[in-house]
Structure formats: C-alpha cells, structure tokens
Amino acid sequence: MMARDDQLVHDLKTLRKGRGILASAIGSRVGPALRRASGTNGLEHAADLRRKLSDRLWRWSTELPEDLRLAVLAAFALDQPDQLPLYKDRVRLVAERLNRDERTARRRIDEGIERLAEVAIANSVPAGFTEPATSWHTEELRVTLALDQPTPEAFEFRRIVADHDRIEHVDLALALTANGLARGEDLEIDVFHGGRVAGRATEPADRSGYRLALPKALRRHESHQIGLRFRVRRDWLLAPHYVCVPKHRCSEFDLRVRFDLDHLPSRIWRLVNAFQRDVEDPEPRGEALPLDRSGEIHTLFRELTPGLAYGIRWHPGKGTGAA
Structure with a gap:
C-alpha cells in the first residue's frame, strides 16, 4: 500500500490529466487522499x-x-485565460513561461506536485475535526465603473446567500491600485441599501477591508441584496485595470465600464483566470474588447475560481493618462 503522501501525489497527478480542475466528471477524478487533504469528503455536486x-x-x-507554483497551477488548468483542454498543451505553456524545454517543464510540474502534497498534508484537517465552511457566498455581483466623472466611481450591487444560520455581517475588501498605497481615508464607501459599515481595516496586498453589518441575521440559504458606491480621492490616478479576485465562491460577475470619450483607451483586454501579477504584465x-459608441464595455464572467482575477485592463490612448 502507498504511504499517505505517495497516494496524495498519485491523486494530484490523476487530477492534472485532460482538462484538470475543469474536467466535467470531476467527482470521479478526485481520489480519497486528495478528498481527505482538501476537506471535500461528502461533496458530490461538481x-x-x-x-x-x-x-x-x-x-x-x-x-x-514561484517556478513550481506557476508549473502546478498551469498543470491543473487554474491560470490560463484560454483554459487549454489538453495536458500536453499546458506542459508546452509551462515550458514557454519558464523558457525551458518540455522535458524540463514536466520535471518542474512533477516536483511542484510533490511539494504541493507536502504542503497539503501539513495543512490538512486532523481526523475528528471539522473544518469551518464559508459562512456566505456571492451568487451575483454587478459592477458599473464610471471613469468619465471628475472622481472615478464604482457602483456595486451584490446578492449574497448564507451558507449557515445567523450570518450577521460580511467582510469585504477592495484593492486600490494607483499612485500610492491605499489608506482608509482614500476610499469613500456609501451604502445604498443592505446594511451599514461597521468597521474598516487595511488588509495585505493593499486591500482596503471593511465589515458590513446586515440589517438582520440571515438564515441558511437565505439571500440578501447589497448596494454600494465607492469613490477615490480626486487626486488619485487609478491604474488601467479593474478586476474581481474572489476569496470565496462567486457564481456570476457582471462588469460594465464607461470611459471618458475625450480620453478613450487604445485597447482593452478581457482577463479570465488570471494571476494577480498578470494584471500588470x-x-x-x-x-x-471593443468599445461601443458611448465609450462603454460590458463583459460577464461565470463560476469564478477563488484567488484568480477576472475583469479588464486597458492601454491609455495616446496623450492620455490612466482613466
């Protein structure tokens, strides 16, 4: 019989085949050691x-x-905008990104999976203990970003669903990428409906975190609508991108961006399953993505992967700064 770490390595290598994490029959691809380490025993819904x-x-x-991280995320189809369906194509992608041949890329992936198994075992939940589940998730997130105003504004409408009883608050965060580090006073938050801001804190990676106290405690499976507006200081020059990087489950992200007709970008790209560092590549x-005659774009994302970036980035037009 294989030792537990060897079995986990085997399960991870099985998962990387074909479409990886995007495989349609994913339940049959997840072995017992991987289920134990990931806390997915009992989860059957794909x-x-x-x-x-x-x-x-x-x-x-x-x-x-970093090189092993890049290799394993590509191997499992977690980091590509085009979601390459064949493992051999993802090996070729790793080779290109590492500037190595494909044989070396395969060795990097194997080494990365072995190290990944070590990390997984070190962080797995001991037998007899139950890992806390996410207390809520986002079913729908709709954002309208207006860049044709004196002060850039983002309107966010979010529908959340409670995964447990008595959910009394939600913790959210927004990353400001601009000409300096984000501080709480640099970002104005107006609540249109759905709660009140009960506290703020600066999180890692320049994220401005805030807690929203809900009007009443939510029961399990109960949904709740939240409407917010964000504005940054007038003297801030925003970086030329806007992305959502979900911490937890997000079923749908609908994004509309309106540019200033006098300062239109020269090109706009759609970002899907991107590393956060790829946003500034x-x-x-x-x-x-093409602009319409009003200087707007609209794009939709479904079933977002936690930790990956979804949204747009653009190149400012000639003679303009970031919108």
Missing part, C-alpha cells in the same frame, strides 16, 4: 467540489517557489 478544490490548490500553491494577453 460545482461545489470544483470550487473547494480550486481554493485549496491555489492556497497550497502560495507556499511553493507589460505584455497583456487575452481577448480584445
């Missing part, structure tokens, strides 16, 4: 299993060296 596995793989990978990749 969407729930995929979300939790994605979250675990992403979390474990943060403890790997000097050589953008992804689908190009």
Whole structure:
C-alpha cells in the first residue's frame, strides 16, 4: 500500500490529466487522499467540489517557489485565460513561461506536485475535526465603473446567500491600485441599501477591508441584496485595470465600464483566470474588447475560481493618462 503522501501525489497527478480542475466528471477524478487533504469528503455536486478544490490548490500553491507554483497551477488548468483542454498543451505553456524545454517543464510540474502534497498534508484537517465552511457566498455581483466623472466611481450591487444560520455581517475588501498605497481615508464607501459599515481595516496586498453589518441575521440559504458606491480621492490616478479576485465562491460577475470619450483607451483586454501579477504584465494577453459608441464595455464572467482575477485592463490612448 502507498504511504499517505505517495497516494496524495498519485491523486494530484490523476487530477492534472485532460482538462484538470475543469474536467466535467470531476467527482470521479478526485481520489480519497486528495478528498481527505482538501476537506471535500461528502461533496458530490461538481460545482461545489470544483470550487473547494480550486481554493485549496491555489492556497497550497502560495507556499511553493514561484517556478513550481506557476508549473502546478498551469498543470491543473487554474491560470490560463484560454483554459487549454489538453495536458500536453499546458506542459508546452509551462515550458514557454519558464523558457525551458518540455522535458524540463514536466520535471518542474512533477516536483511542484510533490511539494504541493507536502504542503497539503501539513495543512490538512486532523481526523475528528471539522473544518469551518464559508459562512456566505456571492451568487451575483454587478459592477458599473464610471471613469468619465471628475472622481472615478464604482457602483456595486451584490446578492449574497448564507451558507449557515445567523450570518450577521460580511467582510469585504477592495484593492486600490494607483499612485500610492491605499489608506482608509482614500476610499469613500456609501451604502445604498443592505446594511451599514461597521468597521474598516487595511488588509495585505493593499486591500482596503471593511465589515458590513446586515440589517438582520440571515438564515441558511437565505439571500440578501447589497448596494454600494465607492469613490477615490480626486487626486488619485487609478491604474488601467479593474478586476474581481474572489476569496470565496462567486457564481456570476457582471462588469460594465464607461470611459471618458475625450480620453478613450487604445485597447482593452478581457482577463479570465488570471494571476494577480498578470494584471500588470507589460505584455497583456487575452481577448480584445471593443468599445461601443458611448465609450462603454460590458463583459460577464461565470463560476469564478477563488484567488484568480477576472475583469479588464486597458492601454491609455495616446496623450492620455490612466482613466
């Protein structure tokens, strides 16, 4: 019989085949050791299993060296905008990104999976203990970003669903990427409906965190609508991108951006399943999005993977700054 870490390595190598984490029959692809380590025993619904596995793989990978992290995330189909369906194509992608041949890329993936198994076992939940589940998730997130105003504004309408009883608050965060570090006073938050701001804190990665106290405690499976507006200081120059990086399950993200007609971008890219560092990559990749006659774009994302970025980035037009 295989030792537990060897069995986990075997299960991870099985999962990387074909479409990886995007495989349609994912339940049959997740072995017993991987289920134990990821806390997915008892999860049979494909969407729930995929979300939790994605979250675990992403979390474990943060403890790997950068080259191994890149290799394993590509191997499981977690980091590509085009979601390559064949493992051999993802190996080729790793080779290109590491500037190595494919044989070396395969060795990096194997080494990364072995290290990933070590991290997974070190962080797995001991037998007899129950891991706390996410207390709520987002069913729908609709954002309208207005960049043609004196002060950039984002309107956010979110529908959340409680995963447990007596959910009395939600903790949210917004990352400001601009010409300086974000502080609480740099961001105005107006609540249109759905609660009140009960506290604020600066989180890692320049995220401005805030707690929203709900009007009443939610019961399990009960939904709740939240409406917010965000504004930054007038003297801030926002970076040329807007993305959602969900911490937990997010079923749908609908994004509309309105640009200033006098300062239109020269090109806009759609970002899907992107690393956060890819958002500022000097050589953008992804689908190009056209502007309509009003200077607006509209794009929709479904079943977002926790920890990955979804949204748009753009190149400012000639003679303009970031919108």
